[in-house]
Amino acid sequence: MSILVVGSIAYDTVETPYGKVENAPGGSTLFFSSAASFFSPVNVVGVIGSDFDGSLLSFLKKRGVDFKGLSVESGETFRWGGRYHANMNKRDTLFTFLNVFERFQPRLPTSYKSSEYIFLANIDPELQLDVLSQLKQPRLVVLDTMNFWISGKRQALQEVISKSDIFILNDEEAHELTGENNLMKAIKAILAMGPKALVVKKGEHGAMLIYENQFFFAPAFPLEVVKDPTGAGDTFAGGFVGFLSAAGDLNMENLRQAVIYGSTLASFTVEDFSFNRLIGLTRDEIEERVDRFREITRF
Ligand code: AMP
Numbered sequence: 001m002s003i004l005v006v007g008s009i010a011y012d013t014v015e016t017p018y019g020k021v022e023n024a025p026g027g028s029t030l031f032f033s034s035a036a037s038f039f040s041p042v043n044v045v046g047v048i049g050s051d052f053d054g055s056l057l058s059f060l061k062k063r064g065v066d067f068k069g070l071s072v073e074s075g076e077t078f079r080w081g082g083r084y085h086a087n088m089n090k091r092d093t094l095f096t097f098l099n100v101f102e103r104f105q106p107r108l109p110t111s112y113k114s115s116e117y118i119f120l121a122n123i124d125p126e127l128q129l130d131v132l133s134q135l136k137q138p139r140l141v142v143l144d145t146m147n148f149w150i151s152g153k154r155q156a157l158q159e160v161i162s163k164s165d166i167f168i169l170n171d172e173e174a175h176e177l178t179g180e181n182n183l184m185k186a187i188k189a190i191l192a193m194g195p196k197a198l199v200v201k202k203g204e205h206g207a208m209l210i211y212e213n214q215f216f217f218a219p220a221f222p223l224e225v226v227k228d229p230t231g232a233g234d235t236f237a238g239g240f241v242g243f244l245s246a247a248g249d250l251n252m253e254n255l256r257q258a259v260i261y262g263s264t265l266a267s268f269t270v271e272d273f274s275f276n277r278l279i280g281l282t283r284d285e286i287e288e289r290v291d292r293f294r295e296i297t298r299f
Helices: 029-035 055-062 099-103 125-134 147-152 154-162 171-178 183-192 233-246 250-271 282-298
Strands: 001-006 010-016 019-026 042-049 064-072 076-085 089-096 115-121 139-142 166-170 197-201 208-212 216-217
Touching: 001 029, 001 125, 001 233, 019 029, 029 042, 029 055, 042 099, 042 154, 055 064, 055 076, 076 099, 115 125, 115 233, 125 147, 125 154, 147 154, 147 171, 166 171, 166 233, 171 183, 171 197, 183 197, 183 216, 197 250, 208 233, 216 250, 233 250, 250 282
Parallel strands: 001 042, 001 115, 010 076, 042 064, 115 139, 139 166, 166 197
Antiparallel strands: 010 019, 076 089, 197 208, 208 216
């Protein structure tokens, strides 16, 4: 089953209480792909500048990630800078330089148009709608966004939510999108916009899944050291969509397991900066942690 991801590719400068990295590879697309490629081949649509170092892309290619949809433009790659607070649940964006990302127009190569599992990472909802219009017959569309689009492009965002099967967002975004302080009421209001399922992430407090009036709640994997949460959301999505692409059917049992795989992949990302923990991660390590998850949530 082929997966398509459309989103950012970046150089990140990140400060946490554990240290700092400058111009480290990042972006939703690459974090997603590094997780999803454990399960199925991944097709990437994105843009980089001529300054982007190819070694991470070569590593991902060996893992079954296809970059035919990647355009290389003259100019600098998108750059994002962030600083995490002492408790790591909160971060401030220090800068966003769109660079070549400013003119990004997703164009799907012909062979990508029949992709079945789609992850629309956090980009302008108008571009997300454009991607959907280029697809033949997707089986599952999974959507991500951020507060910037909730306040700035609400109408287009509502349209893309209505065309998505699963919407992944965090609790703050759910409140902002609906104006509801009560999370259950916010969930009800978002489901009324059209998606079949919702995943509400609550940072180190885990993730909640809602599908056909059924709920599932998974904690975040308990870790003693969290060095850098950047990319946790996108690797969660990679594990989640990756698992569903391999499982096939959309049902509660598969969705519950997908949440556990997503949480597991995210737990590795945060153990080190950038892709440091994800490079070299093995399927055996993932399965061991999934087993441990099973053990700590059984009652
Ligand atoms: P996450 O920690 O999962 O929310 O994702 C972090 C990644 O999102 C970083 O690697 C950033 O490069 C990327 N990012 C930050 N701001 C934006 C933005 N405005 N648009 C697209 N990607 C972004």
